[in-house]
Amino acid sequence: MKPSITRRLAAMFALAALATFSLTGAVLYRVLDRELTAHQDDELRANLQNTAYSIAHVADTERWARVKERMDSLNPANGRVRFWVLSDDPRFQYGKGLDAFERFSQDADGGGRISLPGQQQSFRTLSQHIAPLGDRPAVRLIAGIDTAPFAHTLDSFLGALAVVGWGAIVLVMGLGLWITRVGLRPLVRLSAEAQALRPRMLSQRLQATDLPVELSDLAQAFNGALGRLEDAYQQLEAFNADVAHELRTPLANLIGGTQVALSRERSAPEFQEALQSNLEELERLRSIVNDMLFLARADQGEAATGLVDTRVADEVAKTVEFFEFVLDESGGAVDIEGDREAQAPLDTALFRRALSNLLQNAIQHAPPGSRLAVAITPQDGALWIGVRNSGAPIAPEHLPRLFDRFYRVDPARHDRGGHHGHGLGLAIVKAVARMHGGSVKADSQGGVTTIAFSVAAR
Numbered sequence: 001m002k003p004s005i006t007r008r009l010a011a012m013f014a015l016a017a018l019a020t021f022s023l024t025g026a027v028l029y030r031v032l033d034r035e036l037t038a039h040q041d042d043e044l045r046a047n048l049q050n051t052a053y054s055i056a057h058v059a060d061t062e063r064w065a066r067v068k069e070r071m072d073s074l075n076p077a078n079g080r081v082r083f084w085v086l087s088d089d090p091r092f093q094y095g096k097g098l099d100a101f102e103r104f105s106q107d108a109d110g111g112g113r114i115s116l117p118g119q120q121q122s123f124r125t126l127s128q129h130i131a132p133l134g135d136r137p138a139v140r141l142i143a144g145i146d147t148a149p150f151a152h153t154l155d156s157f158l159g160a161l162a163v164v165g166w167g168a169i170v171l172v173m174g175l176g177l178w179i180t181r182v183g184l185r186p187l188v189r190l191s192a193e194a195q196a197l198r199p200r201m202l203s204q205r206l207q208a209t210d211l212p213v214e215l216s217d218l219a220q221a222f223n224g225a226l227g228r229l230e231d232a233y234q235q236l237e238a239f240n241a242d243v244a245h246e247l248r249t250p251l252a253n254l255i256g257g258t259q260v261a262l263s264r265e266r267s268a269p270e271f272q273e274a275l276q277s278n279l280e281e282l283e284r285l286r287s288i289v290n291d292m293l294f295l296a297r298a299d300q301g302e303a304a305t306g307l308v309d310t311r312v313a314d315e316v317a318k319t320v321e322f323f324e325f326v327l328d329e330s331g332g333a334v335d336i337e338g339d340r341e342a343q344a345p346l347d348t349a350l351f352r353r354a355l356s357n358l359l360q361n362a363i364q365h366a367p368p369g370s371r372l373a374v375a376i377t378p379q380d381g382a383l384w385i386g387v388r389n390s391g392a393p394i395a396p397e398h399l400p401r402l403f404d405r406f407y408r409v410d411p412a413r414h415d416r417g418g419h420h421g422h423g424l425g426l427a428i429v430k431a432v433a434r435m436h437g438g439s440v441k442a443d444s445q446g447g448v449t450t451i452a453f454s455v456a457a458r
């Protein structure tokens with residue numbers, strides 16, 4: 001059985017009630033016991049004193065016979081209060097079962113307890129010594145009171161206490177169940193609301209305003225999570241739309257080109273040309289798909305494996321070499337600046353891929369023949385690799401979004417065709433930086449644009 005707050009609270013209520021009732025019951029029982037004993041003792045003492053007074057004036061057997069008669073009539077042998085008179089002189093003895101008093105002992109307060117042989121009753125006793133007078137020797141008067149009614153009262157009190165106590169515990173448990181049910185109602189409502197949420201209604205939120213404080217925090221946290229989910233979901237949907245849009249152009253080119261090629265009889269070189277152009281579109285498609293796969297794997301948290309301590313300037317130089325051919329044609333050049341000795345753990349293939357993307361962008365956006373620079377700058381335990389080029393500035397509002405997938409400052413440029421990227425270049429730079437424990441930044445001021453990524457230094 002699953003643990004339940006309601007059941008647990010009800011059980012705790014019952015335990016609390018049990019403890020409370022046991023304690024009050026015990027105290028009440030003790031008080032009643034004491035009161036009854038005191039009451040008994042008062043009655044006993046009054047009897048004892050009156051009778052002792054009578055006996056104290058007995059000086060001969062004649063008078064003693066009258067006192068005995070009075071004791072008989074006042075307190076019959078089967079009555080609640082009894083008298084016994086102990087004396088060395090058998091004539092002055094009185095009372096039933098005197099033998100029992102051979103083993104009679106008393107408490108410090110003069111009270112005692114005795115059960116007569118052959119009788120169920122037990123008596124609480126008080127005694128008094130009476131000095132000799134005339135013929136009469138010293139005697140001891142003992143008055144006893146039957147404790148049975150007293151015990152009976154206590155017993156029925158205890159019984160009533162137990163019945164009331166158990167009843168109260170059951171009642172408290174029932175009330176506890178009810179109270180917790182009522183108290184937990186907002187929780188039930190909240191969970192019903194949460195269950196009603198569907199992925200298609202991600203803009204829905206839990207009603208947090210009229211909830212008790214204990215739950216409104218929870219609801220707010222939950223709503224926060226929903227908000228982030230919604231954002232992620234929307235990004236995903238936008239990404240899907242972007243992907244479809246991105247694939248549509250090369251596919252349309254492929255279909256169009258193939259249809260034209262097939263529209264009439266063609267020579268072998270003409271078909272070759274058509275296939276060549278198809279191949280270019282297919283390669284473009286493959287490169288988009290590869291980039292997307294790379295980003296998807298990076299998203300799943302795939303960290304760069306096989307990081308090797310590398311001198312960063314060396315890797316930069318090797319990457320720049322690949323671009324020399326293009327640059328030589330236009331008369332441009334790349335300067336390598338900054339810390340030439342700095343080392344960092346790198347996955348060199350990923351590092352070159354990121355730097356190539358930055359260099360491609362720089363060459364593409366810089367005026368032909370201008371100089372580019374790659375700067376290596378250590379900062380706060382990271383190593384920044386920035387690519388700088390002159391050219392038209394990027395408006396500040398675009399800067400934070402440059403690294404988003406498929407984001408382009410000027411979409412028209414792309415649609416005009418040409419062989420630049422498909423808007424994933426900087427997203428890949430960001431993914432590579434993240435895989436190396438780094439981040440990215442972009443800056444464009446005074447006609448100089450710098451786009452940089454970092455890797456965690458050793």
Ligand SMILES: Nc1ncnc2c1ncn2[C@@H]1O[C@H](COP(=O)(O)OP(=O)(O)O)[C@@H](O)[C@H]1O
Nearest residue numbers: 361362365408409410421422423424425426449
């Ligand atoms: N060096 C740069 N100068 C100016 N704009 C740039 C530069 N690098 C990137 N950008 C802008 O950032 C956008 C995103 O770059 P990128 O992710 O590489 O996509 P792509 O190069 O395929 O357009 C580019 O479309 C361009 O508008």
Ligand SMILES: [Mg+2]
Nearest residue numbers: 361421425426
């Ligand atoms: Mg690019």
